[in-house]
Amino acid sequence: MENSPLFKCGHTACAGCGQAVAARLVIESAGANTIIANSTGCLEVFTTKYPETAWGVPWIHSLFENSAAVASGIEAALIYLGKKDTINVIAQGGDGSTGDIGLQAISGMLERGHDILYACYDNEAYMNTGVQRSGLTPFDTNTTTSPAGALSSGNLRPKKPVPEICAAHGIPYVATASAGFPQDLIRKVKKAISIKGPKYIQIHVPCPLGWRHESNQMLPVARMAVETGLYPLFEYEFGVLSGRKQIVPKPVEEYLKLQGRFKHLLNNPGEIKKIQEIADNNIKKYGLKLEAQG
Amino acid sequence: MENSPLFKCGHTACAGCGQAVAARLVIESAGANTIIANSTGCLEVFTTKYPETAWGVPWIHSLFENSAAVASGIEAALIYLGKKDTINVIAQGGDGSTGDIGLQAISGMLERGHDILYACYDNEAYMNTGVQRSGLTPFDTNTTTSPAGALSSGNLRPKKPVPEICAAHGIPYVATASAGFPQDLIRKVKKAISIKGPKYIQIHVPCPLGWRHESNQMLPVARMAVETGLYPLFEYEFGVLSGRKQIVPKPVEEYLKLQGRFKHLLNNPGEIKKIQEIADNNIKKYGLKLEAQG
Amino acid sequence: MFGPLTVKPKNSKGDKTGSWRTLLRPHYLHKNCIACKMCLMICPEGCVSGKEKNAFSVDYTFCKGCGLCADICPKKDIEMVSEEPNSEGVS
Amino acid sequence: MFGPLTVKPKNSKGDKTGSWRTLLRPHYLHKNCIACKMCLMICPEGCVSGKEKNAFSVDYTFCKGCGLCADICPKKDIEMVSEEPNSEGVS
Amino acid sequence: MKEIRIHARAGQGAITTASLLGFSYFNEGKYPYAFPNFGAARMGAPMNAFVRVDKDPVRLRSQIYEPDYVIIVDPTLLRGYNCFSGLKEDGVAIINGKEDLELPKLKAKQSLFVVPANEIALRNIGRPLGNTALIGAFAAATGELKLDNLIEVIKKRFSGKAQEGNIKAVKEGFEYVKKGIK
Amino acid sequence: MKEIRIHARAGQGAITTASLLGFSYFNEGKYPYAFPNFGAARMGAPMNAFVRVDKDPVRLRSQIYEPDYVIIVDPTLLRGYNCFSGLKEDGVAIINGKEDLELPKLKAKQSLFVVPANEIALRNIGRPLGNTALIGAFAAATGELKLDNLIEVIKKRFSGKAQEGNIKAVKEGFEYVKKGIK
Amino acid sequence: MKEFIEGSHAIAEVVKSCKPGVISAYPITPQTHIVEDLAQMVSSGELKSQFVNVESEHSAASVVLGGSACGVRVYTATSSQGLFLMQEVVFNIAGMRLPVVMTCANRAISSPINIWNDQQDSISLRDAGWIQIYAEDNQEAVDFHLIAYRLAEDKRVMLPVMVCMDGFILTHGMETVDIPEQEKVNKFLPAYKPLYKLDTADPISMGLLADPDYYMETRFALQETMRESIVYLSEISKEFNNVFGRDYKDLLVEEYQLKDAEKVIVAMGSVCGTIKEVVDEQRAKGKKVGLLRIISYRPFPYARVYEALKDVPKVAVLDKSVSLGAYAPIAVEVKSTFFGKKKGPKVVSSFVAGLGGRDITPETIYEVFRRLSAKEVNFDFVDLKPELLKEEYGE
């Protein structure tokens, strides 16, 4: 991968933004013959404030909730023009635009069988508007609309399982990835692009601002999410689990303590135990545990 | 179940409407301490044309796509009023309002964990507006927007697996049922009502108008859907398959030939084979086949 | 002032959909009924009533003549019979 | 007339985000580099370039000094060093 | 300008009837405007369709309250409400029904034709869809449309067996009334 | 009416600075209006905040183009663009920076104070957040606000260790300028 | 060729002849027949187009947005709740200057839900930056679609156009329509040549964020183009007449019996047919009445309205929609037309009729003429049922 013109310097993401890392890798992996439909959100704002654009490929932003539908229209137009076979279509957005307000448009896109890759940059909250909870915000996270307080220890609900929801549509390919594992991410994007039909990739992208860690902590944070089992990396093909990254599980506290958004939990073993259970369930469900090697 | 005042005579459904049967059974099973939020659709139109109402329980219709959200507001209000423990909340609508335009509101409701039963009356098309395809229209069905023609043998896409999508949310209870099996339906509604949290029941409801069969054919049609494996009856608890109605599978043709909407397929063994595959996959996936009894 | 359109169920008499029947109506034979209530359960109109064996009846003011009751009756104790012209229905 | 706001990438020079660096900047030691390209891959700005061993470099016009390159380098061949006050950055 | 009101139940083909009449008028160089009065009607519920026709394009868009002609596709509708409401003093009504149908009293100059259209249809088409027979009867009773023209319209609209049967039905409907008038 | 413009990078607390100034004015019976000039700014990008204050409620809602006072929270901003734009002829600028900071030429009656606010903060609060020290310096340089009042405001806003540290910082900032003026 | 044809079917025919490459719509009464017919044409191979069956109107509008952004001609249709659900996208399309053409089968809005005709749906989208033209009959509805594409794709315009036709009355009404021949359509409507599009051969970014430094000019540009479109409408109308021999004049208003008229109704859409009947009847009796039909509601042709009504003493504006808490939507434009003008009507009274399918009969129109007196009235609803106005709550 070269310092290529598909995702250019000079955008205005926060320093160390995991989403910027991932978005660059996605378009670099997909290549120049790609058209992108982007939802409203940090990525859109930091890459395309008029009169600047970071995008070297044809790129469109319409609204917060409709990138999957706009992409569907693009794909249809390309078919009509006889160009679909040579051009990839990517729809992309944050976890909020994906799992909350845009879910229906995505579900429609999946159901209709468009040949589109949907990429979700999962920073686990509405960052562009100042760190409000989304459906993909993890349990007990402190955000501005799920504040920890006398009556609450943060976000009340578990993280919405959007990859599973997409897999339940029976589409050819669903994967999770992480900005902390760039090579794995690149492989998955390339694989997705090579498959015809609707694909969904959800990428865990640390957000220094919203997660409250230093800019240079992006990688350790991203990796620890995977290594604790809190962010399992897996692949589904046609609704069936077909791959997973195995780990030697670390205790969730290792992950939580790296971030300000979980600070309120650190003296609360009861809550930490609940979070450990989430990790344990993931480990069991996806078979994440690396068996001791002989 | 008595001729009770919860779903009253004098509504204007077509004679033999499967949805009317199912809706009556749902509210009779849930009982008088229930509040219903209903989407736009046949059920809404045929039960509540001013100044008449068929509903003996508190009932509200707002829009086509928001009954799950309206129900969420009702549930929240009941909690606020301290009345939630004694009152059931049901959100309901057709397959279109459920699996297409209302899916996001439902997903939100499931994700937030409201104590609500969502009942989907699946007549496999937009009936209220004149039989257009929905995401839940089966493969190859002839509808007004998926017409069979020189270039098409009806609906291009397989039926959207909404129960699986709901189950993927990890909610406590998901079930499919059929107007052709009233006792099974009643049991499932009662079971759902007894569980706290979000529940989803999808009920197969033949529509004489849209499926093009005689009014008095509702039961054979409904039953044959189940008996061919095309409409599997199953239950999921917390995302795990926990029950299914087993069958001695009949060939799908037995089902198709009962209905005008599949008439164009009857001399098309290639297409019928594809549909048989769908049934076979269901039979495998859900373990529907009744083992020969000794 | 004419407010939002709300209706109390007790004030709604319903449409007299019995007039929709044009061909057939259910006739309860009251012979082999086992009071299984399947007819009552399946009626889309909810216009069947009864508790005891051989004592189920239909409210023809509303019955649309769909025939589901007859179809489901395990004892074949309901027959669909020809609607007499000009008979009641709008009773 | 001022139409819809469209921009051709070739006409966009980008913001000079190098001016955002306030504390640290990456310094490539060019000693043990194995040209694994991890630094290039991880840079959120895409401002690292290079192909050959020990020949990777950063465009400080854009580098925000996040330190991810230094963190990921398997050979510890990148160091974050103090930003000299009034040094270039807006080059 | 002539105005026709058709009474039927949803699903009984009132709109088809209106459109067939419209086509026939159109073929004879008139300007028909055929339109339904859709309720939120389900199959079985009473509904209307209308035809307004003139030698010039019809601009009037309101429903028809004082029809010149009334066509009643389903005689059971007579039970429920007044299908003849507003019928012109010299209006004509065509009713699909058996001969023994009990009829309301009409005004002196109004005339009324009961046509066993369903029977005719059953015999010729195999299904009790009396619309084409009624159209034939309408043409005979009112003199508004030519039988040949009706047959042309049927030919365009239907094909194969249905065409054949409907042509027979339209003719029989026409003859039935002609005979009665004689 | 006095107008203050604060220059900082998103995330450096310009809004906190503005609000602390506002609180202080409020405590002294004035009517401040403190407001940000939000861009779609990410952490690190330059941004402004404003305070407009008067003895009567402030009604003017526009941004501040000709400030009486300018506070520059991050000296690296001086590289990029003109933070002194529109500064009144007799305006005062407070800059967070080291003493050796290279400064632009100002107009004759304008005055400029460089305060090592980050150092002060680091020493007292443990983090290089110079806002409170700058406020102290502002009070000293302009005579607009009383130190005691600033301390009251800090007391309300912060608690525990942060309170202590910030009180020290505000005092040191104040003293630093006072000393310089002397 | 002249056909006796249902309005919806006629629209589908003309849309087919425009050869849109992407069609997307979501069913809603009374728009359904149009889309069903198009689905049929695609399925039969008559029309080569991508027909995208979406899960909501929001997505229908988004799909055509995406298609149009690729430089392909697109089509959608909706009504009422559907139009409202896509409102965000509707504004968005205009701001992105995409030449989308939409049919709005006008219908009342909820609550209470009502599937019948009035014009509240498109009227309430009047700020969106779409040109809105209202058809009186199905011939116009058909022709306006051709004009809509031509106008929308004009390089000087690049705005979306909404063709509004009364639900049921036109969409489900069958009448005689001259369906434009393909050859003539080809002549009148050349292939769409986009000024900007998503194209990997020459990438652009579309839909960028505009901060306060840039935003306002984009709105000004929209407003200016709207104003200029007044002229383009007339131009294109002339060309339409050249090719098809049907003359819609300036396509802004139709003047009917305005000469010497003392009482004039201003109205829009199919009700104008009924009004014309009454006007003719009245004229036959020597009453000096007339009709000013608004064709283009956006841009609103103030100057033409002024010219047409400046010597008319009494004007009744008949709205089929309301702006709750204010003057009715057409009435307010007509009233303000005459502000500060030397000439003008003595009275502009505002009437509301036909909401939610309440039938507008000749008697309704007579009643409007009767109520149009020297005393100006506003907020005047015609054909109300007094017995319904009594209902009380909270007994």
Place this chain on the structure above:
Amino acid sequence: MKEFIEGSHAIAEVVKSCKPGVISAYPITPQTHIVEDLAQMVSSGELKSQFVNVESEHSAASVVLGGSACGVRVYTATSSQGLFLMQEVVFNIAGMRLPVVMTCANRAISSPINIWNDQQDSISLRDAGWIQIYAEDNQEAVDFHLIAYRLAEDKRVMLPVMVCMDGFILTHGMETVDIPEQEKVNKFLPAYKPLYKLDTADPISMGLLADPDYYMETRFALQETMRESIVYLSEISKEFNNVFGRDYKDLLVEEYQLKDAEKVIVAMGSVCGTIKEVVDEQRAKGKKVGLLRIISYRPFPYARVYEALKDVPKVAVLDKSVSLGAYAPIAVEVKSTFFGKKKGPKVVSSFVAGLGGRDITPETIYEVFRRLSAKEVNFDFVDLKPELLKEEYGE
């Protein structure tokens, strides 16, 4: 108690004192701080309420609809795209006569996307059947929420109310606000006693289909209630003054230096503060200028506007929104106010300023006064950057 407080926080405080039982909202700049503060209050136990974090604005509005239908006081807030996305529900709530109160943090609409202030969002919902009142400063914004609940829940009204406040300028501006004491709030705003509600003890059906026989009267009723609300606003304003000692007069308009004024600006919202400054400066120089501030945009107070401006020779209407292809939304109301009236301004010119956060400075206002001459202008945008208007496409 007087506090120096951010607008959003002040709104959260007053909403807390109104004790809504169900709160639901979806984040969108610049509404976010209000909702975040409420979330905090609920989490800390300060406010006993169900705070429902939804997946979209459409659902936020639907949740409060459902809550309100149960007879519970509810609250929501939004902006711009959020308001547009819930448009269908917004109309629905009014038709169902539910006394929902919403804060609209006014913001520009997309495309292009812009998060800054103008008033296009709420303005474009003006037909919806919501009472809309616009605050000039944060004291008003706070007080208007109390008034909103009181008005909405008045048995004679039963309409939703939208309190509009300029995004950032007010929502993110900190100033001195007298936060109403709980005791006084209790006195002014009694618990909500619904006329109709979903209640298993006494079931009703709500939201029924109304066919042409019934629909029109429901719209008439809405329109009538809107008109009557003009009176109720004044009434409630008086009671508010009794309890809180702040006098908003009739709550319809504010007259500022109108006596003898020769040039008057009509405007709405926070910009009126800036205009007042300029008016004072001008008056000090002997120039007879003034301001008419519209507070209630829906219902629009035609009679009051007439009274206020009937003797003013020149009026400039300053809109912070547009109706593309037509006169600006406030301008069109003001112009039509004077139709057929004996008295009235010679000139009503229409200006547009401050779109998408373009800063409105005193100079802007001076410019408006300058451009307000004997020659009426319309569609006049102030503060455009000429260099931006040249861009061409399709090189």
